[in-house]
Amino acid sequence: TRISRPERILAYVKKHAVPGDAESVANAIDAYCSGVEWAMNIGIDKGKILDRVVSETDPDTVLELGTYCGYSTVRIGKLLRPEARLITIEMNPDYAKVAKQIIALAGLDSKVEILVGSSSELIPQLKKKLDIKTLDLVFIDHWKECYLPDTRCLEESGLLHKGTVLLADNVVCPGAPEYVKYIRNSSRYRSEYFSSRLEYLQVEDGLEKSVFLG
Ligand SMILES: O=C(NC/C=C/[C@H]1O[C@@H](n2ccc(=O)cc2)[C@H](O)[C@@H]1O)c1cc([N+](=O)[O-])cc(O)c1O
Numbered sequence: 736t737r738i739s740r741p742e743r744i745l746a747y748v749k750k751h752a753v754p755g756d757a758e759s760v761a762n763a764i765d766a767y768c769s770g771v772e773w774a775m776n777i778g779i780d781k782g783k784i785l786d787r788v789v790s791e792t793d794p795d796t797v798l799e800l801g802t803y804c805g806y807s808t809v810r811i812g813k814l815l816r817p818e819a820r821l822i823t824i825e826m827n828p829d830y831a832k833v834a835k836q837i838i839a840l841a842g843l844d845s846k847v848e849i850l851v852g853s854s855s856e857l858i859p860q861l862k863k864k865l866d867i868k869t870l871d872l873v874f875i876d877h878w879k880e881c882y883l884p885d886t887r888c889l890e891e892s893g894l895l896h897k898g899t900v901l902l903a904d905n906v907v908c909p910g911a912p913e914y915v916k917y918i919r920n921s922s923r924y925r926s927e928y929f930s931s932r933l934e935y936l937q938v939e940d941g942l943e944k945s946v947f948l949g
């Protein structure tokens with residue numbers, strides 16, 4: 736069988752990125768996905784909003800739900816202080832294998848830990864397994880129907896503190912209507928919508944930033 740799309744992306748990154756240069760890794764993935772074949776990375780336009788939210792939050796501990804090829808993992812990781820930690824959850828072992836190599840190529844493996852498994856199974860274990868107290872930033876970009884149940888699980892696991900930022904991708908396309916309805920109507924969050932474009936296309940999409948109020 737042909738190699739998978741993530742493996743085609745990895746081959747392109749190996750050929751065109753500069754090892755240790757995270758920016759060149761992100762640029763290589765964007766070049767491939769703009770010019771050769773689309774892939775569900777947050778992309779350039781929404782990526783700039785992600786960058787701004789990460790920089791403003793300046794987090795010590797970040798959780799990402801949905802690693803895929805590691806594009807957003809690299810975008811976030813390159814903005815973190817050396818002592819900060821980024822935990823990313825990926826349930827597809829083949830995707831995790833590609834992401835691990837892309838994150839290493841970006842020189843970010845010391846800051847990033849990839850956990851292979853489902854978010855619903857791993858979120859309740861984070862405190863115990865990874866000695867995590869609370870999360871400063873959560874980037875949500877996995878299966879859209881999991882956004883809400885996993886947010887409830889984060890609340891119940893005591894992983895959110897006053898000021899924790901949740902940033903959700905794809906609130907318009909493909910959309911996460913149950914999540915958006917919950918988070919915008921909850922008195923426990925202050926939410927803001929950032930309108931943008933779906934990765935590599937001229938379709939509207941956007942990010943929802945929600946601050947947990949405790
Ligand atoms: O469907 C989308 N994303 C689903 C992502 C899913 C990823 O999350 C992982 N996961 C990890 C842990 C889990 O528990 C479950 C899944 C999956 O193994 C996959 O790697 C999507 C689709 C479009 N689109 O235009 O169609 C655009 C986007 O930006 C998207 O993010």
Ligand SMILES: [Mg+2]
Binds near residue numbers: 776904905
């Ligand atoms: Mg997405």
